[in-house]
Amino acid sequence: MxxxxxxxxxxxxxxxxxQEERGQRPDLVDGPDGPECEWAAYERARMHEAxxxxxxxxxxxxxxxEDFIRVEQLAVGHSDYSRKFAFYCAELAEK
Known part of the structure; x- marks a missing residue:
């Protein structure tokens, strides 16, 4: 493989x-482009760490x-966001 x-x-x-923990993070927090859902910031942080x-x-x-957020934005809005985001992150991990 x-x-x-x-x-x-x-x-x-x-x-x-x-993503399974979204219900535990209902608040709004400061994000890179202004207020965003706390769960979105959490998911981004976990992926960046990974x-x-x-x-x-x-x-x-x-x-x-900043590089990480750039690739995240490539996946935003797609129906297969999770798959695309994971793949783009893998490309970052490999380069």
């Missing part, structure tokens, strides 16, 4: 687990949050 495919699977699982953990395992430097 390719490392990109494996990383996508790990990140898809990470996102799914974070990407950087994969990179650390490969002795790669951490991805800055």
């Amino acid at each position: 390719s490392s990109l495919k494996a990383a996508t699977g790990v990140l898809r699982t990470t996102l799914a687990r974070a 990407v950087n953990a994969i990179r650390a395992e490969r002795d790669l430097p951490a991805i800055p949050v």
Whole structure:
């Protein structure tokens, strides 16, 4: 199995687990573009941590949050957001 495919699977699982906790985070918080749902910020933080953990395992430097938010925006609005977001994050983890 390719490392990109494996990383996508790990990140898809990470996102799914974070999404299961949405009901525990009903508030609004400050986000990169203004107020946003607390659960969205939580999911982004978990994914950012997971990407950087994969990179650390490969002795790669951490991805800055700005690069991470850029790829997140590529997935926003798609019906398959979770799949796209996990894949784009895997690409970040690998580069």
